Amino acid sequence: MTDSRPAAEDAITVLIHDPESDHYVSMIRRRFPDIRVLCAKDAQFLQCHVPEADIILTSPSRFPVRLFEKARRLRWVQTTVAGVEAFLPIRDRMSDLIVTNARGIHGELIADFVMTGIGMMQWDFPGLMREQSRKEWRPRCVPPLAERTLGVVGLGSVGAAIARRGKSAGMTIIGSKRDVSEAIAGVDRLVPPHGLPELLQLSDFIVLAVPHLPETTRLIGREQLQLMRRSAFLINIARGSVVAESELIEALQAGTIAGALLDVFEREPLPVDSPLWTMPNVIVAPHVAGYPSDYTARVFEIFGENLQRFIEKRPLRNVVDLNRGY
Structure with missing residues (x-):
C-alpha cells in the first residue's frame, strides 16, 4: 500500500512499518492531509521505498537495521515502543538521526x-x-x-x-x-x-x-x-x-x-x-503489563505532536540518547 500522490521534492514522506500500520495511516491522513504516507507491509515494499522516507514510524525489533544505509533522506525515527536496544549496535551510524520513543504511555x-x-x-x-x-x-x-x-x-x-x-x-x-x-x-x-x-x-x-x-x-x-x-x-x-x-x-x-x-x-x-x-x-504473565487497549492511539498522541513539531522545526518530545541507550 502506498500513497497514490506523486512525491514532490519538498514533500514530507512518512514510512510506516508496524503491525498496526493501517490505523496509523488513517490517523496521519486525518490530521496531516498534506503529508505523504507510505505503508510497508512486506519486506520488498520496505526495501524499495525506504530511500524516500524523511520519517520512519516503526518498532526497533521489527525494522531491519541494515536498511538505514539506504535511507538517504531520513531525518527522524519514531519508535512505537520505549526500548531501543535493537538500534544500539549501529548507533554510530545513526548519529545524524533524531530518534524518539513511546516513553510515557506505559x-x-x-x-x-x-x-x-x-x-x-x-x-x-x-x-x-x-x-x-x-x-x-x-x-x-x-x-x-x-x-x-x-x-x-x-x-x-x-x-x-x-x-x-x-x-x-x-x-x-x-x-x-x-x-x-x-x-x-x-x-x-x-x-x-x-x-x-x-x-x-x-x-x-x-x-x-x-x-x-x-x-x-x-x-x-x-x-x-x-x-x-x-x-x-x-x-x-x-x-x-x-x-x-x-x-x-x-x-x-x-x-x-x-x-x-x-x-x-x-x-x-x-x-x-x-x-x-x-x-x-x-x-x-505473557508480557502484557505495558500494553493498554488503546496503545495505538497513545503512540499517535506522541507521534502526532512530534510530527507537528517536526513540520514547524521545533524540538521533538521523547528524544532518545543512543549513547546512553534510553
Missing part, C-alpha cells in the same frame, strides 16, 4: 499491573485459589501493605509511576537511579546503582524497571537473590535479560526468596518446559 498501566501483583502476593491469592478449588477453609493473618517496603530498581517514567502508587498505598519506597542529585516524588530513600545490595536487603517487594543495557544484563543473579529477604518477592517488568533465569529458578525452588511475578523472560514465549509455569510461588 507507566500507569504497568503500575496497575505491579500493584495488583503485590496485592496478590501479599495475600497469597494463588494459594487462596488453590484452597478454593479444594474447598479448604484456612484463615490467616496478613500485615498491611503500609508496613512493607517497596524497592524500585530504575526510576524512569515507569519506575516513578510504580513508586508513586506504592507510596499511595502507604509503603516505604526505596529507589535506585543513576542520577540521585534530585529527589523523586514518593521515594523515601534514593540510592545510586552501587547501592543495589542495600535496596535488596531492605525491601519486601523488589520491582525491576531498568532499560535493557549491557550493565543491566543479568543484573539479578544468585548473589543478588541471596541478599534478599526470604519473605521477599521479585517483580520483573523490565526485560528478561535483566534476570539470570536459571539462578532465579534455583532460588525460588530453594526458598531463598518467597516468590516472583514475571512478565518478561529470557525467551518469549516462555518455553513450555520451563519450571516457572508450574511453580506455586510464581505468577507468570
